[in-house]
Amino acid sequence: MTPGIPSRIDDATRMECKICWYVYDPVEGDPIEQIEPGTPFRALPDYWRCPQCDAEPNAFIPATDDD
Numbered sequence: 068m069t070p071g072i073p074s075r076i077d078d079a080t081r082m083e084c085k086i087c088w089y090v091y092d093p094v095e096g097d098p099i100e101q102i103e104p105g106t107p108f109r110a111l112p113d114y115w116r117c118p119q120c121d122a123e124p125n126a127f128i129p130a131t132d133d134d
C-alpha cells in the first residue's frame with residue numbers, strides 16, 4: 068500500500084480527518100483557507116491543513132457515511 072492520500076479517491080470524494088472527524092467536501096471547498104467550492108481534495112495546496120485540528124492531508128481518509 069502506498070502511504071499518504073489514497074489513490075482510489077476521485078475528485079468528488081469527501082475526505083474525513085481521522086483525528087477530529089472534520090469532513091472536507093469538494094463541493095463546498097474550505098472557506099477558512101479560502102479554498103474555492105469545487106476543489107478536489109488532491110488539488111488542495113501543500114500548506115492546507117485540517118481547519119479544526121491542523122492535521123496534514125495524509126491524516127484524511129475517504130468518508131464512507133453515505134455508503
Ligand SMILES: [Zn+2]
Pocket residue numbers: 084085086087088089117118119120121122
Ligand atoms: Zn482534523
